Every structure is written in structure tokens, then in C-alpha cells.
Amino acid sequence: MTTISAGAMQPVGLSIVVPVYRGAATVGTLVAELSRLRPEGGIEIVLVNDGSPDNSGDVCRELARTATVPLTFIEHARNFGEHNAVMTGLRHARGAYVITMDDDLQNPPEEVLKLYDHARLGGFDVVYTRYAVKEHEGWRNIGSRFANWVADQLMDKPRGLYLSSFRCMSALAVREVVKYRGPYPYIDGLLMQITQRLDSIEVKHFARVEGRSNYTMRRLVRLWLNLATNFSVLPLRLAIFAGVGMGILGLVAALWTIVEAMLGETPSGWASLMTVTLLIAGVQFLVLGVMGEYVGRAFMSANGKPQGVVREIIPARDQTP
Secondary structure (H helix, E strand, O other): OOOOOOOOOOOOEEEEEEOOOOOOOOHHHHHHHHHHHOOOHHHHEEEEEEOOOOOOHHHHHHHHHHHOOOOEEEEEOOOHHHHHHHHHHHOOOOOOEEEEEEOOOOOOOHHHHHHHHHHHHHOOOOEEEEEOOOOHHHHHHHHHHHHHHHHHHOOOOOOOOOOOEEEEEEEEHHHHHHHOOOOOOOHHHHHHOOOOOOOEEEEEOOOOOOOOOOOOOOHHOOOOOOHHHHHOOHHHHHHHHHHHHHHHHHHHHHHHHHHHHHHOOOOOOOHHHHHHHHHHHHHHOOOOOOHHHHHHHHHHHHHHOOOOOEEEEOOOOOOOO
């Protein structure tokens, strides 16, 4: 019996999905360099303008008109976030393999073929990239390491696997990922639930050539919340342990007070009482906050908050002469 792997009959070998945000100065160079690549099975590019406040949309429309390779342009009606934009791009990608990468040229386009061939020839569903030297700001590097540490604790992923946005996925992985319709996608969390055929390779990482990173501390915190609350109940379990711990502490304090009273000593006064009260109240509010985050996200999902709203699509032109 002949077995055909998922994605083997795709119309193009490699799709490149690029979320665009404040990328007007760099996306043209990126597309030009990607267009010079000749991967096995051919290449297509999918640009998703995620409500960028600059003229990235106009630049992308011009690229769609003049591109020498099939290029699809998608415009979001507003800014929904990087992972939401990637999800939109994945739904329009036709490749047997799909690579996602940023628009800032920190990932050199010549590394695309290395990543693609490693996934294709190795039979991997997902191949991540890691960097010997990462040319981000110091706080961003710390934030990335923390996010990966959190992922190690909360997700079923190989220890030490670095989760980067420059990744290659098989058509099978993409097909399963895009089934998620909730408003808070976290692509790496979805991938960990789909397959164990994972690997990583080392690639170069360049300093940003234009502007500054679009990732602020607020965006990183939102990313951590997506990771923690969408793909694990561990925060709820930790809240339970915290509640049990505070209950035990309160019981010990009560017994100590009773013993002091029986021995005729003066029970602890206002300062100790307030210390214990504030400690317990702090943990209670922490538990309520964790539960509220879960409930709020469930409410927003049930209320139909969109993952992304597409305003405009310019499909790829036929490049055959």
C-alpha cells in the first residue's frame, strides 16, 4: 500500500508568512531577497498587515503588484497582535511547508533555505531556530528567556527547546493549528499539542536595521498570559496550593494564640494580626485574579471576540509567462 504524507500534494513547496507592523522601511527589502530564493517546489509569500499605523499597507500593495513570485497581501481591519496575524497568514498559505518570520530583517533571508531543507529532508513537523548571539535589547532577551522558562513549566515541550517566531511548519501542523478559532492564539502552544516531531537548528541573528522592536513589556506580558492561561491549568493548581498553605499558616497562628492564652502570656497584638491578615488577603486576591483571568478569557471567547478581521485580500498573481 502506498502512503502519502500530509502536504505532499501541495501546489507550492514553501510558503513564507510575514506579519507586518511598522515595516514600511524593511518589508520591501525582505520580499526582494526572498524572491531570489529557489527552494524545492517553488516559493510564495504571504504578507499580513496587522493594522500598522505607518504606510506599510501601501508598500505591501505595491509589492503585490510588482512581485516576481506569487505574493498574497492581507489587510487586517485593526491591530490584533502578531500571533493573530500569523494565524490569518497560515490560513492563506498553500505550501507543503510554511515558514513564519518577522519583517525586520533580523532573520537573514538566506537562512530560509537552510530551515526549509532541514524540515523537509528530516521529516519534521516543526523546526525552530536558535541563535548563538541574539541581537535584541537586553530587556527583550531577558523577557524571551523568561517566556521560554514559563513554557518549560506549563507546556508539553522538550526541555531547552527555544521557541522562536522564525520557525518552519509542515502542512499537517499548519492544517491543525488553524482549526483554533479562539481570540487568544499562541501558536507554539498549539504546535506542542499537535506533534512531537520537533527539532531546532542554529541560525544567524542580525541587529535591527530600522526603528525599534514592536514588542513592548505590555505585549510580552500579554504573550505570557496567553501561554499560561490558554494551554495549562497549572496557575489554578498553584492558586489551590497557595490557598492550602495560607490555611495551614492561619491554623498554626490560631493554635499559637490559644497556647499563649492558656499559658497566661499576652496574645500577640495588632501588628502580628495585621501581618497575617494582609498576607492572607494578598493570597486571596492573587487567587481571585488568576481565576478572573480564566473566566474573562472564557467569556470573551464565548462572546465571539474575533481572532482577526480581514479588510482586504490581494491574491497572488499567476507568475507563469
